[in-house]
Amino acid sequence: MSQERFDKGLAKRRRVLGAEYVDQSMRNADDFTRPLQQLVTEYCWGEIWNREGLSDRDRSVINLAMITALNRPHELRLHVRGAINNGLSVEEIREVLLQTAIYCGVPAAIDAFRQARDVLTEMGELT
Incomplete structure (x- = not known):
């Protein structure tokens, strides 16, 4: 494991998804799940999310589009928060999801x- 890449990934992951969520995921990792947390942090967040x-x-x-297509609601909730943290507006998120209705299927959308909607309401972005 590259400690530098892991540290960069952890910082990026915390910024996008929120430190509370990421820190809880890391604390809850056990002998079985810790290697996955390390892999995701180092390569997904440390390598890919830090590319220019x-x-x-x-x-x-x-x-948002890919996770909708894969029908992964837990991950979608995380990445809706991340999208807001990364500067997307509610309207832009809605447009991405409308696009998925056509290309990924209405049930997924x-x-x-x-x-x-649930996440945006929790975040105070919708009333």
């Missing part, structure tokens, strides 16, 4: 809208 080719904002747009 796309902004964090652009990466959030891509993630309906679930994504439900999850996004």
Whole structure:
């Protein structure tokens, strides 16, 4: 493991998803799940999210679409928060999810809208 890449990844992960969530995930890691937390932190966040080719904002747009297509509601909730933290507006998130309705299917988009609405309401972005 590259400690430098892990540390960069941990910092980026905390900034995008929120320190409280990330720190809890790291604390809750056990002997079985710790290697996955390390892998995700080092390579997903430390390597890919820190590349210069796309902004964090652009990466959030891509993630919202892909996670909707994969129908991963837990991850979608995290990345809706991340999208807000990375500067996307509620309207832009809505547009990404509408785009997924056409290309990924209406059922996937309906679930994504439900999850996004709940998170945006929790964050005070919707009333």
